[in-house]
Amino acid sequence: MDKLSFLNGIAWIAVFVSMLLAFFLFTVKTQNKLANRLFAFFFILSAIDLSGFFFYEFIDGQFDLEVFRWTTCLLGMPLFYLFVLAVCYSDFRLQWKHLWHLFPFLAVNLIFVPRFYLAGEVEKIQFFRIHNQMPEMLIFRSIVEFQYVYYIVGVFLILKKYKKLYLENYANTGFSTYMWLFQMATVFLIAHIIVVLKTLLRYTDLNETFLWANVLVGSIALLITCWFIMKALNHPELFRGINSKLKLTKDILPEGEIKSETANSQNGVISAQIETLRQYMTEKEPYLDPSLTIQELANQINIPVRDLSVLINHHIDQHFFDFVNEYRIQKAMSILKNPSKKELTVLEILYEVGFNSKSSFNTSFKKYTNLTPTAYRNS
Structure with missing residues (x-):
């Protein structure tokens, strides 16, 4: 030929x-x-x-x-x-x-x-x-x-x-x-x-x-x-899109607020909001829902989604994605160190704490602890 x-x-x-x-x-x-x-x-x-x-x-x-x-x-x-x-x-x-x-x-x-x-x-x-x-x-x-x-x-x-x-x-x-x-x-x-x-x-x-x-x-x-x-x-469903009307935090902040980040972070109202948010995340554990969005979290804690976006992405200085995953990793760490749950596999744990992908869980866990989940459990 x-x-x-x-x-x-x-x-x-x-x-x-x-x-x-x-x-x-x-x-x-x-x-x-x-x-x-x-x-x-x-x-x-x-x-x-x-x-x-x-x-x-x-x-x-x-x-x-x-x-x-x-x-x-x-x-x-x-x-x-x-x-x-x-x-x-x-x-x-x-x-x-x-x-x-x-x-x-x-x-x-x-x-x-x-x-x-x-x-x-x-x-x-x-x-x-x-x-x-x-x-x-x-x-x-x-x-x-x-x-x-x-x-x-x-x-x-x-x-x-x-x-x-x-x-x-x-x-x-x-x-x-x-x-x-x-x-x-x-x-x-x-x-x-x-x-x-x-x-x-x-x-x-x-x-x-x-x-x-x-x-x-x-x-x-x-x-x-x-x-x-x-x-x-x-992937026959060809994925789920997001709402195009969403705006980046830098686009919804009042002009000049970005430059005064340190001063605003000391504001008593903002500090109280951050404390309320962290307390809710710890007590109610909304992060266990793998499909949690900032809109859903805003509805749960009765804060306008725009304000919550600024609070997390600007004042706490974390992406919502990283903010939620930090709580998931902390939950996973407590389970991995719990002797009564040693029979749980890593796969079972990652689903329990809100992850839906083993590769994403391993990447986030290592980023947070510098160890793999298995190595952390055995350490």
Whole structure:
């Protein structure tokens, strides 16, 4: 089997797997249908892009269709960007303003109109023969790269804000949404860098290397798609988002209060609130609920959620996530040192104190005690 046949085989498999994953996302039962549909369309576009390795076998002179297929790659990153928003924020909805994400796709197709779409068949054949040197193609590829940088930076900024909001308002120790999306964005970034390096070979005399680079890119695309399928099967609900109307503590503090942190922390009212909060955490143990949020805690102790957020994240100077987990770890330490509960396994203890992940429990425990739970029990 030569390199082209091998590449075609990989491309066929990758297209099939991408369409299979898209079908799964369209049909799986979940509350976050918008995120699933956006991700499904993303994989349909990926399948269209990967079909370029064998698409030429079927079009037979349909040059317009091939160029249009090229330009569909400009819809991929906007879909991924909107998908990330839909996963991170449970109240995210598509609006008319989101149509502006179509602008690069429409603009590039307009660029091809004068000298390609409206040209005769002979001119189109000539265009294809030297398309790598055509200014339209250079403009197209430049727009693709600028667009990719814009959206990948946008995705990482969304995740950065999401992480801060999550830590300040939630205590669920799984933290799976952020990790999953961050891994996905990182994989896309690495894959795109490889594609860019492969494309640069097109403008050199290394034709043999270019073919092998195509094989590598096709193989990577197949592996990434299979990885997504494994993730989707393990997490069919595609995670729970947070409320986009949440604000970071630094955004709700009165101007000037940040600069007077030491003075405010001495305030008698604030000190009394902190004492009341700590007493409630010790006596009522709300942290045993693995899905505890700052909103729920605020309702329990009858403090406005805005004030509680400032109290914990600003005056106590801890993220809500760390504040709650500290009580969970202290509870776990007391159980581990209790001779009457020595029959309890570490797994049973972590669930008892409000954790829902062994890796999260071990990480938090070691951060707090510099020991693993087992080592602490035996010390």
